[in-house]
Amino acid sequence: MRIGIIGAGIGGLTSAVGLQASGHDVTVYERRTESASSGTGLTLFANSLTALDSLGIGDRVRAISTAGCHKTSSIRTPDGRCLVSLDTATAPPLAALHRAELHQLLTRMLLPGTVRNGVNAEVNGDGSSSLTMDSGRETFDLVVAADGIQSNARFRWQLDRGLRHAGYSVLRGVSFRKSSEVNHLSETLGRGTRFGIIPLTGDRTYWYATVSAGITASGDDPLEHFRTWHDPIPAIISDINPDKVLHHEIYDLTALPLTFTRGRGVLLGDAGHAMTPDMGQGAGQAIEDAATLTALLHRIPDPPDPRFSTTLEQALHRYNQIRRPRVRRMWRQSRTAGFINQSSNPLTVRFRNAAYSVVPSRLLQKSMAGLTQWELPTTGSPDRN
Structure with missing residues (x-):
């Protein structure tokens, strides 16, 4: 099949890698020039x-990540008190890596010329499989819209139900400080504030800081709020280059689209189910989307035969059946986790901290294991997770 993909983010590129390896003719259009x-x-x-393994690229991703490194993780309070401690050697697998390095790896796995930068491709509102660009119109057998939370395709296909501000913003960056103090995954929960520490490869540490609206005065540096928190947070902040800090308001979809497909078009990743980052599943769900779509389209013939339209229609219907219930669960749980962990209400904070401190770590690990299970789709009944 000839497939056009809008967006060269992680979801779009993972889809391109999987679909191209399956023998499809894939072109990715990215409006950024670089x-x-x-x-x-x-x-x-x-x-x-697991989804990356199904595409045959899991080991290559693990090789540029911290997968296999035995670390501990914890949830703490600003004074350093540990509420939850987990041994990641016995917890479900986790790999931390730099987003740009994953992007570069996926791009290198594609045939030269697959990604066309500086091209603004737009879908047609009727769901037909053609894209309009400055250079004219191109027709495909399938269009994949992986154009992010502000998806123009979602709007033009009349599937948009609006965005919701989550009530907080996040600052993110990478520090080049790495020591025994930061060789540990952690999230520290304050009142309307959080600070996360995730070690990366190459003596780097990924950090993030969340601040609810109204916590800091306008014009103040939000990171000043964290300088009195437990070690090594002040040391990490002291290493920060302000020019390298990303600062974004957090939004998710007000409600999921009633369907992820329109004609011969399909929404993928944040375009279909943008969620808050509170469960760390934004990229993960886009990767699941890509692996699912690849599996469902694997046996569709090229060139098409007279049964092609029906076969593609069935595959897209199946994609919607599988993915929508799955991501709806993640979307809801991310929103709930954000409400609890980002709370600035003193009573809610006290209850939250007390609950974390008494819940056995094995129950948290079991819950996480259930949430992060994924299987390659079959032709049977849809995933009801």
């Missing part, structure tokens, strides 16, 4: 790694 070379870190859990 490939991503910056960014911060991300975490991939067991579900993401």
Whole structure:
């Protein structure tokens, strides 16, 4: 099949890698003039790694990540008190890596010329499989819209239900400080504030800081709020280059689209189910999307035969059946986790901290293991997770 993909983010590129390896003719259109070379870190859990394995690229991703490194992780309070401690050697697999390095790896796995930068490709509102660009219109057998939370395709296909501000913003960056103090994954929960530390490869540490609206005065540096928190947070902040810090308001979709498909078009990643980062599953769910779509389209013939339209329609219907219930669960749980962990209400904070401190770590590990399970789709009944 001839497949056009809008967006060269992680979801779009992973889809391109899987679909091209399956024998499809794939072109990726990216409106940015250059490939991503910056960014911060991300975490991939067991579900993401399993999905990457199904595409035959899991080991290559692990090789540029911290997968296999035995570390501990914890949830703490600003004074350093440990609420939860987990041994990641016995917890579900987790790989942390730099987003730009994953982007570069995926790009290198594609045939030269697959990604066309500086091209603004737009779908047609009727769901037909053609894209309009400055150079004219191109027709495909399938269009994959992986154009992010502000998806123009979602809007033009009349599937958009609006965006919701999550009530907080996040600052993110990478520090080149690495010592025994930071060889540990952690999230510290304050009142309307959080600070996360995730070691990367190459003596680097990915950090993030969240601040609810109204916590700091306008014009103040939000990171000043964290300088009195436990070690090594002040040391990490002291190493920060302000020019390298990303600062974004956090949004998710107000509600998921009623369907992820329109004609011969399909929404993928944040375009279909943008969620808050509170479960660390944004990239992971886009990767699951890509692996699912690749598996469902694997046996569709090229060139098409008279049964092609029906076969593609069935594959897209199956994609919607599988993915929508799955991501709806993640979307809801991310929103709930953000509400609890980002709370600035003193009573809620006290209850939250008390609950974390008494829940056995094995129950948290079991819950995470269930959440991060993923299997390659079959032709049977849809995933009801």
